Amino acid sequence: MQTHAWMRARVASLEQARNLHFHAVRDGTGIQALAPLLRAGDWFRELPALFEPSDLVWSTAQALQELAAMLAAQPLPVILQRVPVDSPTIAALRRAYAGRGVVLAQPAMPTPVIELDAISHDVDSRFNARRRSDFRRAERRARERGEVSYELHCPAGEADLAPLMDTVHVVAARSWKQAEGTSLTADRWQGDFFMRFAREAAEARILRIAFMRIAQQPVAVQIASEWGGRFWLFKISHDHEFSFCSPGQLLLLHTLRHAAAKGLSSYEFMGVMADWTRLWTRDLRRYAQVRAVPFNATTGKLLVRRGARAVLGSLHGAVR
Numbered sequence: 001m002q003t004h005a006w007m008r009a010r011v012a013s014l015e016q017a018r019n020l021h022f023h024a025v026r027d028g029t030g031i032q033a034l035a036p037l038l039r040a041g042d043w044f045r046e047l048p049a050l051f052e053p054s055d056l057v058w059s060t061a062q063a064l065q066e067l068a069a070m071l072a073a074q075p076l077p078v079i080l081q082r083v084p085v086d087s088p089t090i091a092a093l094r095r096a097y098a099g100r101g102v103v104l105a106q107p108a109m110p111t112p113v114i115e116l117d118a119i120s121h122d123v124d125s126r127f128n129a130r131r132r133s134d135f136r137r138a139e140r141r142a143r144e145r146g147e148v149s150y151e152l153h154c155p156a157g158e159a160d161l162a163p164l165m166d167t168v169h170v171v172a173a174r175s176w177k178q179a180e181g182t183s184l185t186a187d188r189w190q191g192d193f194f195m196r197f198a199r200e201a202a203e204a205r206i207l208r209i210a211f212m213r214i215a216q217q218p219v220a221v222q223i224a225s226e227w228g229g230r231f232w233l234f235k236i237s238h239d240h241e242f243s244f245c246s247p248g249q250l251l252l253l254h255t256l257r258h259a260a261a262k263g264l265s266s267y268e269f270m271g272v273m274a275d276w277t278r279l280w281t282r283d284l285r286r287y288a289q290v291r292a293v294p295f296n297a298t299t300g301k302l303l304v305r306r307g308a309r310a311v312l313g314s315l316h317g318a319v320r
Contacts, residue, residue, distance in 0.1 A: 001054045003227060005200030005207075010047040011036060013193045020047075023074075025058075025066045032063035035071060037078065044071075044078045050193060051272050052234075053082040053111060053287050056089050064088055068096035075296050082108045082287040093292050101294035110284040112269040112277040116260045123253075123260045131279070134246075135253060141245040146215025150254040153209045154226075155202040164209045165198060168237075171211075171221045175237040183237065194223060194235065201225055212238075212251040220247035222255060230266045231259035252280070 014020060021044065025033035034057045037044040046054055058064035071078055071093070083089055085105075094103045114126075124132055142148045155161040169185050177183035184191040201207035206227045212220040220238040224231060233255070238248040259267050268285065269277050 001049065001052055002057050003201070003204065003206065003225075005197055005204050007034075007036065007057070008200050009193055009197035010049060012196050013048055013189070014038070023067060023070050025063045025070065032060060033058035033067035035067055039076070042076060044074075044076050046080055048193075049081075050190060051109075052270055053084065053108075053285075054080065055083050055087050056080075061088060061092075064092045065095065068092040071292065072096035072100060072294065075294060077291060077293040079292075080290040083290050085286040085288050090288065090290060093290065097292055097294065101292060104291045104293070105288040106291075108287040108289040109273050110286050111271070111273065112281050113283050113285045114256065114267040114281045115283060116264055116266055123257045135250065138246040138250055142214050142219075142242070142247065142250065145242075145245075146217075148250075149213045149216075150251065151211045151213070152255060152258055153211075154205060155198075155207055155209065156205060157202055158199060161198055161202045161207075165195065167211065167218050168209065168221045168223065171218050171239055172237045174239040174241065176240045176243075177237060184235065198223065208255075210251055210255050212247050212254070214242065214245075214247070220251040222251060224255065226259075226262075226264065229264055230268055231255065231264050232268045232270055234270050249279075256280075 011020070019039040021037050021039060023035040023037065024031050036047055038047055056064065056067060058067060068089070078093075080089070083105075090103070090105055097103050124135075127135075139148060153160070153164055155164055169191075172178065172183040173185040175183050178186050181187060182190075184194055198207055198209075206225045208222070208224040208226055208231075210222040210224065211218050218239075219242040221236070222233060223235040224233045226232070233252075236248050236252065238251075256267050269280075
């Protein structure tokens, strides 16, 4: 989420950019730290990010500290929804706001992670005998319908990307998410965002699109990225007609083996925490919601208004 591709897709997803503010630290070579924030009422908030974790962007510790000081010098409070708990951003903001405000960090939704360093040569060993048997049974069921194959693509540009995304959309339209309105083809905003991200990430050569096919028909897809020595899984869908053989799970096993064989350090499950990921890992990447609130008249008025609303809400509840 700190890549140029992700940032550009987030900015492009805004319907109106007039409330967009860029806080940037520059030197003679260009931008060294960046915080693109959206003015929402009396707050500065992150850009829309589809429930993904995020952070400020910086190249050096000094640039990050200068960016934090810049944020602390402006009058509005800042909220960052899901910052890694071990991110230097939190400490930098606390130093910058010392004596002039307060920085609050509360637990936010985690994301599952599989650390690959210890299993790079034997991915299947992390699963118990029953789980390995489930994988074999699912693949046998798939082969009863035809030849099973897996693909992992690294598109280099629009010409490579277009037919791959067409296939992604075909599978997404046949997934159970379509009826719920959460698939890439049913949720227009989400679909447009990932199309923009896919174009940017393909140009940067960090995009990965994976398919599982049965008798040449695509039955499961993934949209992912390889960056920073890690595999980042953003989206996974499967054709509901083929649920009997768990194609999404089989495709995930295939890309997990790929990530381990390539020597990547982890396999990251992004987005909203889902129960099904517990079948794969109990390890979590922890995040915090960070609020940086300056001590000034602007914040005082905000707190007074919020306090008044809370009191009125309590009185309304008592009357009812």
